[in-house]
Amino acid sequence: MKQFPNVRFGNCLSIFLIGYTMKESTLCVHSGFDTDRNIGGDTGGLGIPVYQTSTYDQEDLSKNQKYDYSRSGNPTREALEQTIALLEGGKRGCAFGSGIAAIASTLGIFSTGDHLVAAEDIYGGSFRILNTFFKRWGLEVTFVDATDLQAVAGAIRPNTRGLFLETPSNPLLKITDLRGCCALAREAGIISIVDNTFMSPCLQKPLSLGADISLHSATKFLGGHSDAVLGLAVAAEEELGRRIYHVQNSFGAIAGPWDSWLVLRGIKTLKVRMDYECASAGRLALWLKDHPKVEAVYYPGLPDHPGHDLNARQAGGAGAVLSFKTRSREEALNFFAKTKLAASAVSLGSVETIASYPVRMSHASMPPAQREKLGVTDTLIRLSLGLEDPQDLIEDFDQALG
Numbered sequence: 581m582k583q584f585p586n587v588r589f590g591n592c593l594s595i596f597l598i599g600y601t602m603k604e605s606t607l608c609v610h611s612g613f614d615t616d617r618n619i620g621g622d623t624g625g626l627g628i629p630v631y632q633t634s635t636y637d638q639e640d641l642s643k644n645q646k647y648d649y650s651r652s653g654n655p656t657r658e659a660l661e662q663t664i665a666l667l668e669g670g671k672r673g674c675a676f677g678s679g680i681a682a683i684a685s686t687l688g689i690f691s692t693g694d695h696l697v698a699a700e701d702i703y704g705g706s707f708r709i710l711n712t713f714f715k716r717w718g719l720e721v722t723f724v725d726a727t728d729l730q731a732v733a734g735a736i737r738p739n740t741r742g743l744f745l746e747t748p749s750n751p752l753l754k755i756t757d758l759r760g761c762c763a764l765a766r767e768a769g770i771i772s773i774v775d776n777t778f779m780s781p782c783l784q785k786p787l788s789l790g791a792d793i794s795l796h797s798a799t800k801f802l803g804g805h806s807d808a809v810l811g812l813a814v815a816a817e818e819e820l821g822r823r824i825y826h827v828q829n830s831f832g833a834i835a836g837p838w839d840s841w842l843v844l845r846g847i848k849t850l851k852v853r854m855d856y857e858c859a860s861a862g863r864l865a866l867w868l869k870d871h872p873k874v875e876a877v878y879y880p881g882l883p884d885h886p887g888h889d890l891n892a893r894q895a896g897g898a899g900a901v902l903s904f905k906t907r908s909r910e911e912a913l914n915f916f917a918k919t920k921l922a923a924s925a926v927s928l929g930s931v932e933t934i935a936s937y938p939v940r941m942s943h944a945s946m947p948p949a950q951r952e953k954l955g956v957t958d959t960l961i962r963l964s965l966g967l968e969d970p971q972d973l974i975e976d977f978d979q980a981l982g
C-alpha cells in the first residue's frame with residue numbers, strides 16, 4: 581500500500597501526493613494516517629496505535645525530542661489533529677477534552693477588554709461561558725441575530741476582536757451567511773470563528789468561506805457513535821494555530837489518546853453516515869410537514885425554509901438535524917414517552933436517532949425570556965437522524981405522535 585509520509589501539519593499532503601483531488605469519502609479513510617508507519621510504528625498495521633502514555637524517555641538531553649510530555653504532544657492526538665486540519669482545509673488542528681473545552685480554549689486567545697460579536701442562538705454552553713466565565717475574564721460580548729448581516733456590521737466596535745458564529749443554528753436551524761459575515765470580519769480586521777459541529781467538514785468548510793477558525797464538538801458527527809466526548813479547533817493560518825496551541829498547552833484541556841483514537845475511527849465512516857443521515861432527515865422533514873399533529877418543521881433542506889437557498893450555496897447538504905413543533909406541550913412530552921426508536925437525550929450526530937427537548941436540555945440554562953424570543957418553546961422537539969431505516973422511524977414517530 582502506498583504510504584503517505586507523516587509531515588507535521590502537512591495540509592493536503594496526501595491529495596497532492598497522489599496527483600488528483602480526492603473526494604470526501606476517500607479523504608475520510610486516507611487522511612494520511614493509513615498505517616502505524618505514519619506515526620512511527622513499523623508493523624504496517626492498519627490500526628493507528630493508541631499511545632497511552634503521559635511521558636517519553638528522552639534519549640539525548642542535549643537535543644529537543646519531538647514528544648516529551650503528552651499535554652504538549654501525543655502521536656495519537658496529533659494524528660487526529662492533522663486529520664481534522666486536512667478535512668477542514670486548515671493549517672493546524674488542536675484536539676481538546678470536549679467541544680466546550682475547544683471553544684473556551686479558542687476564546688482564550690482573546691484578552692481582557694476585547695469585544696466579541698456572537699450569534700444570539702449559539703450553542704447553550706457557548707452562550708453560558710461567554711456570559712459568565714468570559715465576562716469575569718473581561719471580554720465584552722454583543723449578541724446579534726447573525727442571519728442579519730447589517731446587525732452583525734452594526735455591532736462591530738473599535739475594540740471588536742472576534743466574531744463567533746454557528747450555522748445552522750440550534751435548535752431552529754437558522755442559516756447564517758458565512759461568506760458575508762466572514763468578509764465583514766476580514767474588512768474590520770477581526771477573527772471569525774465558526775462552530776461547524778452541525779455540518780461536519782463533509783458538508784461545510786467554513787475556512788473555505790473565509791473563516792479563520794472552525795470548531796467542532798467531535799462528540800457529535802465526527803465521533804458519531806455516542807461513545808466519546810472531544811472537541812477540535814482548526815486554524816486557517818499557522819500563526820493563529822500557534823496561538824490556539826499555546827492555550828491548549830498552557831490551559832491543558834487536551835483530548836486523551838483513547839478518545840482521539842475513537843474519533844479517528846469515527847471519521848473513517850463520516851461521509852457515508854452523513855449522506856445516509858441527511859437523506860433520512862430530508863425524508864422525515866417532508867413526512868412531518870404533512871402530519872396533522874405537527875405545527876411546524878424547521879429544516880434547511882425544505883424549499884420553503886428561509887435559509888434554503890443560502891444554505892445550498894455554502895454547504896453540500898442540509899444536515900441530519902431538524903426540529904418540529906407539536907400543537908401542545910402535552911403532545912411533545914407524549915412523543916418522548918412513546919417513541920421506541922429515538923433516544924430521549926442530549927446530543928446529536930450519532931448512529932442512533934436522538935430526540936432532544938431543548939427547553940429542558942440544551943437551552944435549560946438560557947433565561948426563559950431569551951428562549952421565548954428565539955422561538956424555543958415547550959412544544960419544540962429536535963431530532964438528529966441516525967442510521968435506522970427511515971421507514972421504521974416514520975412508523976415509530978407516527979404512533980408516538982398519535
Ligand SMILES: *Cc1c(COP(=O)(O)O)cnc(C)c1O
Nearest residue numbers: 678679680703775777797799810
Ligand atoms: C455539543 C455541542 C457543543 C459542546 O460540545 P461538548 O463536546 O458537549 O463539550 C458545542 N457546540 C455545538 C453546536 C454542540 O452541539
